[in-house]
Amino acid sequence: MKIIAPASSANLGPGFDSIGLAVNRYLEVTVGPASSTWQVDHDLPAISHGSDNLIIQAALTVVSSLPPHQIKVTSAIPLAHGLGSSSAAIVAGIELANQLAHLQLTAQEKIQLAAKIEGHPDNVAPAILGGIVVGTNIEDEFVAVKAPTPPYRLLAYVPPYNVVTAKARAVLPSQLPFSQAVHASAVANTLVAALFGQRYDVLGKLMEADEFHEQVRSALVPELSRIRKLGHESGAVATYLSGAGPTIMTLLPATQVSEFKKSLQASGLTASTLDLTIDQAGVRVVD
Structure with a gap:
C-alpha cells in the first residue's frame, strides 16, 4: 500500500492562513510489514527515522495504539521552503492511521484532524481535497470549501x-x-x-x-x-x-x-x- 500526499502553496497573496492550493509534487509513504518499533526508511536530511517522525506522530495523534510498521518515505517536496512539506507529512500520517486502523474517515474528518495539528487549514485542506481550498476555524470547527480551479x-x-x-x-x-x-x-x-x-x-x-x-x-x-x-x-x-x-x-x-x-x-x-x-x-x- 502506498499513500501519496501532494505539496501545497498557501496564502495566494491576501488569503493569509486561509487559502491554499495543491500542486503536483508528492510525498509518498509505502507501508511495509508490522514491526516491533516504527521504522521510517528515507534519505531526507535531519528527519527522524523513528516514532518521533512527523508522519508517525500525526498517525499516533489519530490512533495512539496504532501498531508499529516499517514504512518507506520518498519526497519530491523541498523541505522548509513554503511548499507544505510538513503538511504533506501530517496528511500522510492521518491517512496511515486511517488505513491501518480501518477508520473510514471522511475528507472533512481528515481536515479537522490535520488542521488541529497544523493550527490552520491553508496547506492541509488542499493536500486532502486537492485543488484550491478556502478555509478557517469557526467555533473549533475547521470549515474548508473547494473553489473552481483556474486554467493556469x-x-x-x-x-x-x-x-x-x-x-x-x-x-x-x-x-x-x-x-x-x-x-x-x-x-x-x-x-x-x-x-x-x-x-x-x-x-x-x-x-x-x-x-x-x-x-x-x-x-x-x-x-x-x-x-x-x-x-x-x-x-x-x-x-x-x-x-x-x-x-x-x-x-x-x-x-x-x-x-x-x-x-x-x-x-x-x-x-x-x-x-x-x-x-x-x-x-x-x-x-
Whole structure:
C-alpha cells in the first residue's frame, strides 16, 4: 500500500492562513510489514527515522495504539521552503492511521484532524481535497470549501536558502490600523469572490494586493519584487510568496512558462524552478 500526499502553496497573496492550493509534487509513504518499533526508511536530511517522525506522530495523534510498521518515505517536496512539506507529512500520517486502523474517515474528518495539528487549514485542506481550498476555524470547527480551479500553470522559483516559519511570523505586525485591516480584508474577500466567480480578469491584481504579510516578509525574500516585475513583462497573471517562503510562485498561462523561465535566467535569477500544475485529487492510496 502506498499513500501519496501532494505539496501545497498557501496564502495566494491576501488569503493569509486561509487559502491554499495543491500542486503536483508528492510525498509518498509505502507501508511495509508490522514491526516491533516504527521504522521510517528515507534519505531526507535531519528527519527522524523513528516514532518521533512527523508522519508517525500525526498517525499516533489519530490512533495512539496504532501498531508499529516499517514504512518507506520518498519526497519530491523541498523541505522548509513554503511548499507544505510538513503538511504533506501530517496528511500522510492521518491517512496511515486511517488505513491501518480501518477508520473510514471522511475528507472533512481528515481536515479537522490535520488542521488541529497544523493550527490552520491553508496547506492541509488542499493536500486532502486537492485543488484550491478556502478555509478557517469557526467555533473549533475547521470549515474548508473547494473553489473552481483556474486554467493556469504555476512556476515555483525555489531559492537555495530556507526561511524558518517562526522567523517569518516574527516579522509580522502585532496589529494593523483599523482602516488598513478593513481594506486588506476586503481585498481577500474579493479574491475569494473572483476565484468562485471565475473572474480571472481581476484575479492577478487581487493576488498582488496583499497587506497582511508580503510587504514585511519581502525583506526575507528579496527576489519577490524582481520576479513579480518579470512576471508582468512575461504575461503572468500574478506572483506571490508561497506560504512563509522562500519559494516564490507565479501563476501564468501554459504558453508563457518557457518565456518566463528564460527571463528569470537572463536576469540572473538562476535558482531551481518547478513547473507545476494544480493537483486535483489530494491525498490518495494506491495498492
